[in-house]
Amino acid sequence: MITAVPWLLxxxxxxxxxxxxxxxxxxxxxxxxxxxxxxxxxLQVALDWACGAGGANCSMIQPNKPCYLPNTVKDHASYAFxxxxxxxxxxxxxxxxxxxxxxxxxxxxxxACQFESLP
Ligand SMILES: *[C@@H]1O[C@H](CO)[C@@H](O)[C@H](O)[C@H]1NC(C)=O
Numbered sequence: 001m002i003t004a005v006p007w008l009l010x011x012x013x014x015x016x017x018x019x020x021x022x023x024x025x026x027x028x029x030x031x032x033x034x035x036x037x038x039x040x041x042x043l044q045v046a047l048d049w050a051c052g053a054g055g056a057n058c059s060m061i062q063p064n065k066p067c068y069l070p071n072t073v074k075d076h077a078s079y080a081f082x083x084x085x086x087x088x089x090x091x092x093x094x095x096x097x098x099x100x101x102x103x104x105x106x107x108x109x110x111x112a113c114q115f116e117s118l119p
Contacts (some may be wrong), residue, residue: 029117032085032095033078040073046097047077055074056083066112077101080109086118096105 034043036060051058058066077100083096095101109115 007085015062029107030103031108031115031117032081032101032107033108034074034081035039035100036074038100042098042100043077046100047073047080050053050077050080050097054080054084055087056086058083060113066114079113082108082115086116089118 034046050056058076059065059079061079062068067075067079081095081101082096085093085101087093089095095103107115108116
């Protein structure tokens with residue numbers, strides 16, 4: 001009984017150490033969005049590439065889908081850039097798009113339109 005206490009204590013300490021920390025605010029999440037400074041025609045080219053050869057999942061920015069509105073090139077490009085980057089960031093994909101994109105710590109999701117952020 002007496003010897004069991006330190007053993008239990010170490011077990012608890014090990015479990016605590018192994019438990020992933022909840023940081024309370026989703027800190028460390030990052031998203032890839034369109035750079036405000038980039039011209040719409042440049043964003044459009046990058047958007048078309050991301051949704052085509054880039055392999056981004058652009059289903060949510062189609063008409064009647066949660067990310068269709070606001071229907072601007074910048075908002076659609078942000079969604080497509082993020083989809084591309086989340087998918088490919090661990091295989092060397094970058095959030096760059098010829099400088100049309102940038103990484104942000106602020107979640108761009110709005111209403112039913114969710115921008116994913118994968119670990
Ligand atoms: C694209 O995203 C939609 C909505 O999240 C999902 O239902 C669909 O399975 C995805 N398509 C692919 C090819 O991953």
